[in-house]
Amino acid sequence: MTDSTLAAPTTDSALAYAEAHLDDSLERLFALMRVPSVSTDPAYAEACAKAAALLSEELNGLGFQARVAATPGHPMVVAHHEGPGPHVLFYGHYDVQPVDPIDLWRRDPFDPVIETRADGSKTIVGRGASDDKGQLRTFIEACRAWKATAGHLPCRVTILLEGEEESGSTSLEPFLHDNAEELKADFALICDTLMWDTETPGITIGLRGMTGGQVTVRGPSRDLHSGLYGGPARNPIQLLATMLGELKDGEGRVTLPGFYDGVPAVSPDVRASWDALGFDAGAFLREVGLRIPAGEAGYDVLEQSWARPTAEINGIWGGYTGEGFKTVIPAEAHAKISFRLAGTQDPDAVWASFENHVRERLPADCSVEFLTRGPGSQAITLASDSGPLSAARGALDAEWGRSALLGCGGSIPVVNSIRSILGMDTVMVGFALPDDNIHSPNEKYELKSFAKGIRSWVRILGALGTAGEGAA
Structure with missing residues (x-):
């Protein structure tokens, strides 16, 4: 057999690896979730340091150059891996919220388990399942799949994992300023946002x-x-x-x-994307005991919530x-x-x-x-047709069959920090659901979200690498 007959490693190879090794990925997630890295309580400082060390060691084992970086608060994890495509900065956080009230949990919050519903669907239950340990692990496992099958990553990747997101990110902006040259990339990726529904992943293109x-x-x-x-x-x-x-x-x-x-006015393509979601404004209000829309006349509920x-x-x-x-x-x-x-x-x-x-x-x-209440933050609006966003959306469409461009009525401070300090835009792709009980007892993450989240990042990395080669 000659070299020319050997199939080059492809996205399909990485997808097959991720599928075959899902149980191993779950074990690594559970190991991280068992570490009670509650950042707001000083009693858990040692656990936060343990979580950072665990992640750094794992990333070094994957071929990253990783380190635990001290801050006045909890440490950061910084890791770098070379690659042929564009340079991306992936941000996530390993710290979690306190578990109170503990009596409302069905089991130990730091003893994760997979629960099966009556319809056969499965959920990962435990503190950090969705916010943000399950989410950040989808990206790391996608990198693992590429390394195992191709021996390299399609992109140059820097990973920044924070330990104070749930307690105010006090150390984040000083750290970004002090390490700006090391952390600057072509754009950032964040996996700490929501899907539209169980079948439709979302790319968040606006934050108020x-x-x-x-x-x-x-x-x-x-x-x-x-x-x-x-x-x-x-x-x-x-x-x-x-x-x-x-x-x-x-x-x-x-x-x-x-x-x-x-x-600004909402662009026609974004408007069409939102109209296609089939949003039920009546149900949205009925869920909170209301039925008569208020707000700014002339704008529907989604636009009021996301863009006004x-x-x-x-x-x-x-x-x-x-x-x-x-x-x-x-x-x-x-x-x-x-x-x-x-x-x-x-x-x-x-x-x-x-x-x-x-x-x-x-x-x-x-x-x-x-x-x-302190410094205000400007809204973030991303061009819906930017190269990185288009590549990510194409990858999501290939995995799920559809995707959605979403707004977000709230704010994600790190996105503003990355833009103002590092001069980069952020592509926000998440696989959490509104009913994941984030910050509440019995936090969960759909097993489907975890498995297809890994596959989605495999495809996104491949698409970004291919786009980078085309640009070259």
């Missing part, structure tokens, strides 16, 4: 940004008897409620001047709130406000506009104090 804080309005010098002062004395709760009520008009539009500057900015009152209090009744006019009133942002809205400009909105309505004998 956010800004917000607390406002305190002060009026009289002390709480007043409403029988003596009711009428002539200003009531801070009533004043603040009026100010907040005027944040929106009758059509649900935010009234702050310049608020919609930088908010909002102003929300998250809490409001003042005066007497205890048992019984106390007839007072309070000295002060408080509210917590947040704004979800879209497009290129500037968090600082939005908050400044809110402050002006309040001050313009403030009587001369009252005062106001603002407390912001």
